[in-house]
Amino acid sequence: MAKNATRTQTSRAASTPAAKRPTPLNPDATSERLVPETNWTRRHLLDVDDFTSAEIELVLDTTDAMKEVLARDIPRVPALRGTTIVTLFYEASTRTRASFELAGKVLGADVINVAASSSSVQKGEALLDTVRTIQAIGADVCVLRHHASGAPYIAARESEFRVINAGDGQHAHPTQALLDAYTLRSELGDIRGRKIVIVGDIAHSRVARSNMWCLTSLGAEVVLCGPPTLMPVGLNGSTSDAEEHDLPPVRVEYDLDIAIEGADAVMALRLQRERQSSGLLPSLREYSRLYQVNGERLAKAKPGAPVLHPGPINEGVEISTEVAHGARSLVEEQVTNGVAVRMAVLYLLLRGEQP
Numbered sequence: 001m002a003k004n005a006t007r008t009q010t011s012r013a014a015s016t017p018a019a020k021r022p023t024p025l026n027p028d029a030t031s032e033r034l035v036p037e038t039n040w041t042r043r044h045l046l047d048v049d050d051f052t053s054a055e056i057e058l059v060l061d062t063t064d065a066m067k068e069v070l071a072r073d074i075p076r077v078p079a080l081r082g083t084t085i086v087t088l089f090y091e092a093s094t095r096t097r098a099s100f101e102l103a104g105k106v107l108g109a110d111v112i113n114v115a116a117s118s119s120s121v122q123k124g125e126a127l128l129d130t131v132r133t134i135q136a137i138g139a140d141v142c143v144l145r146h147h148a149s150g151a152p153y154i155a156a157r158e159s160e161f162r163v164i165n166a167g168d169g170q171h172a173h174p175t176q177a178l179l180d181a182y183t184l185r186s187e188l189g190d191i192r193g194r195k196i197v198i199v200g201d202i203a204h205s206r207v208a209r210s211n212m213w214c215l216t217s218l219g220a221e222v223v224l225c226g227p228p229t230l231m232p233v234g235l236n237g238s239t240s241d242a243e244e245h246d247l248p249p250v251r252v253e254y255d256l257d258i259a260i261e262g263a264d265a266v267m268a269l270r271l272q273r274e275r276q277s278s279g280l281l282p283s284l285r286e287y288s289r290l291y292q293v294n295g296e297r298l299a300k301a302k303p304g305a306p307v308l309h310p311g312p313i314n315e316g317v318e319i320s321t322e323v324a325h326g327a328r329s330l331v332e333e334q335v336t337n338g339v340a341v342r343m344a345v346l347y348l349l350l351r352g353e354q355p
């Protein structure tokens, strides 16, 4: 875009409703405060790697309040009335996009969905131009999923609205980690000291990375398991390796039958074939033989240990059908909790006490 055009668009954007924040809310909306005053300080949700345990607990406690709203006969409140949320997705999504849309609507916000596949991105529009366009529309929040790691940081730097990272490349998926933590807390109680095994394609998984940060921050013992070719480079086994590679203190175990012993919970990951280069796996059959979470393996975890999967599932590959749909599966609870967690995040970003 030409420099002058950028200036014109930016100055126009400055006169949009978005520029009037931090008080973008309809005063009527304040009539229902869903949680007590908080000490929330964040303008954006880009990652959980720098979240304190208190911040995570605040999101999870706020989620409890949102669950109460969702349980009402008519689950609609005006808490975010007068605000506009834009979901901007450059990659496919079912759970994340739909749950953000519902979360916004339950809280009374207007929600606009933009899929790159059917937008002017197809005509060659650059990310920053799309971001400026969304700002000019008057968005208060942009929920952004992008195939490039770091894209939400650029959007946050270059715009007036708040940005929520809905998954960026192989980097982070913070709301997935928060909903996983919420689901685990609901099932296990305190997560501190619990052994949680994350198994599968760790190297390509933004879900794994965000969960490592979130769960270790809450005091869990996180064990990563998968083939060496699907482990982050240089992460060989000890927690000190992890720290050297800018990861939280996690342990690596390549043998799932050993890793799963005594686990309090098991999280299977999708094989992300779209992000893998060829030659990382001998065959899917071999992968399933060694790393599938199935009934026989689950018997080695603690009795009743739950199983999570962020979805979408390659059923019969990383998880067996009986486990995916069995009594110990929390897959549907994860999706359900995703709405409440995203309500909590939207609420805190727009109604918290941030600058």
Ligand code: CP
Pocket: 092, 093, 094, 095, 096, 097, 167, 176, 310, 311, 312
């Ligand atoms: N877990 C997750 O991000 O699912 P979607 O790709 O369907 O949003």
